Amino acid sequence: MSARALPSTGGIHHLAGRPAIWATLAFLAALALLPFSDPLFHALFPELQRPLYTRASFVDLALSHAALVGVASLVVVSVGIGVGIFVTRPAGRDFAGPVDTLTAVGQTFPPTAVLALAVPVIGYGGAPTVIALIAYGLLPVVSATIAGLNAVPVAPVQAADGIGLSPAGRLLKVELPLAAPVILSGVRTSVILNIGTATIGSTVGALTLGSPIIEGLSGSNPAYVLQGAILVGLFAIATDLWFDELEHALH
Amino acid sequence: MTLASDAALAPAVEASLARRKDAEARANPLLVLIVTGMVVALGSLGFVAVAPNRILSGKAVPLWSAVEPGSALLVGALVVALGVAALVRSGPWRDRMTAIVAAALLIACVAAAGHAGSLVAADSGPIARTSLGAAFWIVAAGSAFALADATGRLAPHPLAQAAIAAAVVSLLAALAFSGALSDLSLAREFANRQSVYGAEVVRHMALVGGALAGALPIGGVLGVVALRRPGWRKPLFGTLNLVQTIPSIAIFGLLIGPLSALAGAAPFLRTLGIGGIGAAPAVIALTLYGLLPIARGTFTGLASVPEPVIDAARGMGLDERQILWKVSIPLALPILVAALRVVVVQLTGLTVVAALIGAGGLGSFIFQGLGQTATDLILLGALSAIVLALIADLALRSLGAVLTSGRPS
Numbered sequence: 001m002s003a004r005a006l007p008s009t010g011g012i013h014h015l016a017g018r019p020a021i022w023a024t025l026a027f028l029a030a031l032a033l034l035p036f037s038d039p040l041f042h043a044l045f046p047e048l049q050r051p052l053y054t055r056a057s058f059v060d061l062a063l064s065h066a067a068l069v070g071v072a073s074l075v076v077v078s079v080g081i082g083v084g085i086f087v088t089r090p091a092g093r094d095f096a097g098p099v100d101t102l103t104a105v106g107q108t109f110p111p112t113a114v115l116a117l118a119v120p121v122i123g124y125g126g127a128p129t130v131i132a133l134i135a136y137g138l139l140p141v142v143s144a145t146i147a148g149l150n151a152v153p154v155a156p157v158q159a160a161d162g163i164g165l166s167p168a169g170r171l172l173k174v175e176l177p178l179a180a181p182v183i184l185s186g187v188r189t190s191v192i193l194n195i196g197t198a199t200i201g202s203t204v205g206a207l208t209l210g211s212p213i214i215e216g217l218s219g220s221n222p223a224y225v226l227q228g229a230i231l232v233g234l235f236a237i238a239t240d241l242w243f244d245e246l247e248h249a250l251h
Numbered sequence: 252m253t254l255a256s257d258a259a260l261a262p263a264v265e266a267s268l269a270r271r272k273d274a275e276a277r278a279n280p281l282l283v284l285i286v287t288g289m290v291v292a293l294g295s296l297g298f299v300a301v302a303p304n305r306i307l308s309g310k311a312v313p314l315w316s317a318v319e320p321g322s323a324l325l326v327g328a329l330v331v332a333l334g335v336a337a338l339v340r341s342g343p344w345r346d347r348m349t350a351i352v353a354a355a356l357l358i359a360c361v362a363a364a365g366h367a368g369s370l371v372a373a374d375s376g377p378i379a380r381t382s383l384g385a386a387f388w389i390v391a392a393g394s395a396f397a398l399a400d401a402t403g404r405l406a407p408h409p410l411a412q413a414a415i416a417a418a419v420v421s422l423l424a425a426l427a428f429s430g431a432l433s434d435l436s437l438a439r440e441f442a443n444r445q446s447v448y449g450a451e452v453v454r455h456m457a458l459v460g461g462a463l464a465g466a467l468p469i470g471g472v473l474g475v476v477a478l479r480r481p482g483w484r485k486p487l488f489g490t491l492n493l494v495q496t497i498p499s500i501a502i503f504g505l506l507i508g509p510l511s512a513l514a515g516a517a518p519f520l521r522t523l524g525i526g527g528i529g530a531a532p533a534v535i536a537l538t539l540y541g542l543l544p545i546a547r548g549t550f551t552g553l554a555s556v557p558e559p560v561i562d563a564a565r566g567m568g569l570d571e572r573q574i575l576w577k578v579s580i581p582l583a584l585p586i587l588v589a590a591l592r593v594v595v596v597q598l599t600g601l602t603v604v605a606a607l608i609g610a611g612g613l614g615s616f617i618f619q620g621l622g623q624t625a626t627d628l629i630l631l632g633a634l635s636a637i638v639l640a641l642i643a644d645l646a647l648r649s650l651g652a653v654l655t656s657g658r659p660s
Contacts, residue, residue, distance in 0.1 A: 098281045098400050105399070108644045110600030113633035116617045120626040121385075196498035200604060203621055213504045217607055222508055229501035240496040 020241035027234035034058050034227055041223045051223035053212040058231060065208040065235070068126060068198045072133035073191050080138045080190070081183060084145020085171065096146070103143045111136050111197040119204050129201035129208075136197060137190040144186020148179030181250055188243040195236045209235060281400065282337035282349065285393040289330050297384035299367045304378050305436070305625060311384055317367040326363050326390070329356040333397060346401040353398035354419050360390045362426060368434035380436040382627055409648040416645060436627040437634075444616070444631075455612035455639065458605060459598045461534040466541030466594065473542065474549025475575070484550075491543035499601045502539065503608045506532035533602070533610035540601055541594045548590020552583030585655045592647035599640045603632075613639065 035058065041051035086092035087099050114136045118128035152175050160170040176183075199210030209232040216224030297311025298318075315323045329352055336349045368381035402415050432438050441448060473491070477484045494502070510532050556579045564578045580587070606614030616632030619625075 094280050097403070098396070101399055101403055102396070105641070108596045108600075108637075108640045110603045110633075110636045110640055112600065112603040112614065112617065113636045116621065116629045116633040119621065119629060120382075124624075192496055196500075199498040199500050200607075203607070203618060210498070210500060213500055214607070217504065222511070225504040225507060229504040233497045233501045233505070236496045236498055236501075237493060240492070 018245070020238065020245045023234060023238035023241050027231070027238045030230055030234055031058050031062055034231070041227075044226075045223045048221060048223055051221070053215070053224045053227050055215070056207060056211065058209075058227070061207060061209050061211055062231065062235065064126075064206075065195075065198055065210075065232070068129055068133065068201065068206060068208060069191065069194050072130050072137055072194055072198075073187075075134050076137040076141050076190055076194075077187055079134075080141030080186075081145050083138075083142050084149065084183075088146060088149040089167075099142065100146065103139045106136075106139045107143075109136070111193060112200055115197055115200060115204060124205035126201075126206045128204055129198060129206040132201075133194045133197055137194045140186045140189040140193070141183070142186075144189070145179070145183050148182030148186075149175055151182065152178045181247065184243070184247060184250060188240070188247075191243070192236060192240055195232070195239060199232050208232075279337045279341065279345065279349075282333065282397055285397055286330060286334040286337055289333075289390050289393050292386040292389040293327070293330070296386040296389070298386045299364055299371075299384045300382045301371050301375075302380045302382065302436075303375070305380055305627075306623075308626075309380065309382050312367070314363065314386060318363050318370065319366070322359075322363045322366050326356070326359050329359055330390070332356075333394070343405065346405045349401040350398055350405060350415075353394040353401065354422075356394040357391060357398065357419065358422055358426065360387060360394065361423060362431060365426070365432035365435055368432070368436075368438075372434040380439070380627070381434060382436045383630075409645065409652040413645050413649045437630055440625070440627045440631045451611055451613055451615060452635065452639070454610075455599070455602055455614075455636075458530065458533055458537065458602045458610060458612055459595065461530070462537030462541050462598050462602075463594070465534065465538035466545050467591075469538070470542045470545025471549050473546040474553065477546060477550045478553050488543070488547065491546060494539050495543050499536065499540065499604045500607060502536040503532055503605065506535055507608065510535075529608070530610050532608055533605035537598050537601055537605070541598055544590055544594045544597065548587055548593070549583075552586035552590070553579050555586060556582045585651055588647060588651040588654060592644060592651065595643045595647060596640050599636070599643055603636050 035052075038052045041048075045051045083099065087096040111132075115129065115132040118132040118135075122128040122131060156174050156178065157170065160174040165173065198206065198208050199213070202208050202210035202214040209228055212224040212228030213232070214228075216222060216226075216228065293314050296313070298314035300309030300311050302309035314326060317323075332352045333349065333356060336345055336352055339345050339348070364381075364383055364387050371379050371381045398415075398419070399412075402412055406412060406415065426432060427438070433442065473487060477487055553575075560578060560582065561574060564574045569577065602610075602612050603614035603617060606612050606618050613632050613636045616635070617629055618632075620628030620630075620632060
């Protein structure tokens with residue numbers, strides 16, 4: 001933010017104020033360097049025979065993790081914002097109360113329980129993880145969209161009606177832009193939660209950055225745990241900081 | 252400003268009231284949708300799944316072949332009654348009828364599943380397993396939701412809702428204690444683990460309690476600091492948010508190394524139960540997670556106390572400490588309790604994951620079940636965790652309502 005206020009201070013200063021870039025670079029560096037860190041982990045954990053996770057490459061794990069969260073988030077954003085718009089229109093107003101109840105009750109469900117409940121229905125692997133991510137991720141987006149649209153002040157809405165905008169035009173040009181910051185914060189909550197839940201998806205057979213952690217925990221290999229935890233921690237932090245950037249850009 | 256916007260709001264409020272009146276005269280579209288879903292599910296999906304043993308997956312059996320005609324007719328009649336309730340004229344009578352029929356349907360549906368289990372056990376012996384099928388879940392979830400929706404309109408007060416929930420749950424519990432459900436696979440998994448089940452529930456709550464014991468005082472102090480030093484707010488909440496961002500399992504995992512090193516360096520810690528795995532890293536990680544909502548809730552709550560009230564207290568000669576404890580905290584109590592509810596629900600959910608680092612709790616049933624592909628064990632753990640979170644939520648919402656009752660809103 002300070003960089004934005006002082007745009008003339010040059011490259012380094014510009015970068016220094018943007019932690020999102022630093023976190024992303026740190027994540028990419030960890031991803032690139034971990035395969036060569038065998039000596040380091042041998043020194044840190046001398047008692048371990050194989051201190052470096054090699055069952056799958058870290059890049060593959062990261063891509064698979066990002067794909068699970070990405071696919072789920074695409075569905076969540078389109079369906080979630082759609083539902084939020086629907087229940088705030090005259091046609092869907094009857095559903096507003098029940099949808100509100102559903103999102104409030106649903107968000108008290110532990111994410112891991114939702115993930116576990118998907119297994120009896122769909123089986124093991126990536127599919128139950130994506131389904132659980134969608135089911136759980138929808139809730140914050142729906143409630144944020146409803147909250148955002150309901151908080152749009154009356155004056156601009158009346159002004160939009162006054163200049164003869166159609167309901168759709170009013171929604172797209174006035175209501176959604178004004179509600180965007182609130183909706184974005186809901187999307188952020190959903191994506192960050194889903195990065196965490198996807199990590200636990202490794203216990204139901206999904207390939208994610210959580211796989212080294214889960215395998216390390218079950219096989220008493222703390223080095224695997226450390227490698228997975230560093231990567232997934234940086235991944236989540238970098239994503240969150242990019243949402244920060246996006247929020248600043250919106251204001 | 253407020254006056255002007257209030258005046259601007261008035262026509263919109265009237266319009267929304269008019270719309271609401273208009274909507275109330277019509278059928279309840281949500282209930283129509285739920286009942287349609289139930290009819291389709293009962294007609295096309297299995298009500299229970301019957302398997303020859305615990306591990307093999309079951310064969311779906313529809314309601315009418317799973318139970319005797321009387322039970323199937325009862326469930327069917329209640330679904331029809333719920334459909335009628337959806338179509339009658341709106342008003343408290345519709346909500347009352349919906350609530351009663353939905354509660355009856357929920358109980359009848361559970362009883363029918365138990366009945367199906369007993370028939371299978373009588374027919375194919377005690378090794379055969381009867382699991383709950385898709386149609387069961389759709390009818391049960393649909394009627395529970397219809398009940399919640401109707402009571403939400405009939406009795407908006409959380410205490411009244413808690414009372415209704417307690418009544419329905421105790422009827423279901425009575426059904427379970429009567430032995431009518433004991434031939435269901437879920438009940439068998441429970442019976443097999445009866446000796447440890449209570450201990451794991453207590454352990455789950457103890458982990459949450461331990462984390463609260465750390466997070467409440469620390470988070471509270473951080474919230475007060477944020478209030479008194481505006482310059483600290485951004486870095487403080489930024490750091491706490493960063494902690495919340497990191498996936499729980501990563502924090503649990505990251506604590507293993509330092510804690511086992513610590514226990515290795517100071518062996519007396521190990522005798523206290525502090526080590527790389529188990530309760531210690533779980534409670535520490537959960538405490539860290541709890542800090543943000545508590546600090547933010549404390550800050551928001553205390554900041555919401557009107558400045559004139561503080562000035563008046565100061566004028567009466569109270570010092571800063573007295574103002575905090577005797578004026579600000581009592582006035583901020585509803586917001587503080589709301590923050591506490593958020594924290595308790597979140598921690599109850601995160602504690603499920605703690606089972607992966609050997610801390611125990613309800614997550615251990617889930618992960619054991621996942622490891623053994625024992626669906627009903629997964630279900631036992633997951634449903635218990637959900638119920639625990641719901642109870643915590645409802646209890647703290649009731650507490651919040653009691654605290655705000657009698658206050659001008």
